[in-house]
Amino acid sequence: MEYYAVIDTNVLLSALLSKKEDSATVKVLNAVFDGIIIPLYHQDILLEYNEVLHREKFHLQEELIQTVLKSIKQYGIEIFPQPTGAVLIDMDDLIFYEVAMEKRDDNAYLVTGNQKHYPFRDFIVTPTEMMEIITASS
Numbered sequence: 001m002e003y004y005a006v007i008d009t010n011v012l013l014s015a016l017l018s019k020k021e022d023s024a025t026v027k028v029l030n031a032v033f034d035g036i037i038i039p040l041y042h043q044d045i046l047l048e049y050n051e052v053l054h055r056e057k058f059h060l061q062e063e064l065i066q067t068v069l070k071s072i073k074q075y076g077i078e079i080f081p082q083p084t085g086a087v088l089i090d091m092d093d094l095i096f097y098e099v100a101m102e103k104r105d106d107n108a109y110l111v112t113g114n115q116k117h118y119p120f121r122d123f124i125v126t127p128t129e130m131m132e133i134i135t136a137s138s
Helices: 009-017 024-033 043-053 062-075 091-102 127-136
Strands: 003-007 037-041 109-111
Touching (some): 003 009, 003 127, 009 024, 009 062, 037 062, 037 091, 043 091, 091 109, 109 127
Parallel strands (some): 003 037, 003 109
C-alpha cells in the first residue's frame, strides 16, 4: 500500500542525523526510498529542505543531501496547493500544511516532529504515528 505524505523538514533532518537505524524518522525516510510513502512537495518545500540541510552546523555531506533531494523529486509528486487561509504559529510551515490539505482526498498525511506548530488534525502525525499507520495496514 502507498501513502501520500508531506515530510516536514525537522523529520528529514532528524533522519539524516540519526545514529539509530530503527528510529521513527529513519523509518519514514526509508519508507520514502522503498516507495511506501510517496512524498508530496512544492518548490518552496524543496528550497527549505535545501537551505536547512546545507547549514554548516549539521555537517551533512553534499552527496547525501543531493541524493535525498533528487529522490523526493523523482519519487514524489509536486503539488500546487490552493490557499487555505490557515494561520499557523510559524507561517513558514504553511506550505507544508497546504500541500497536505490539497491531497486530503487521497488521505495525505503531514509527518512532523512539531505538531504544536499546526492545528490539531488527525492527518498531522508524528513519525512514530506514521509508521504505526503503515504497520497497522500491512
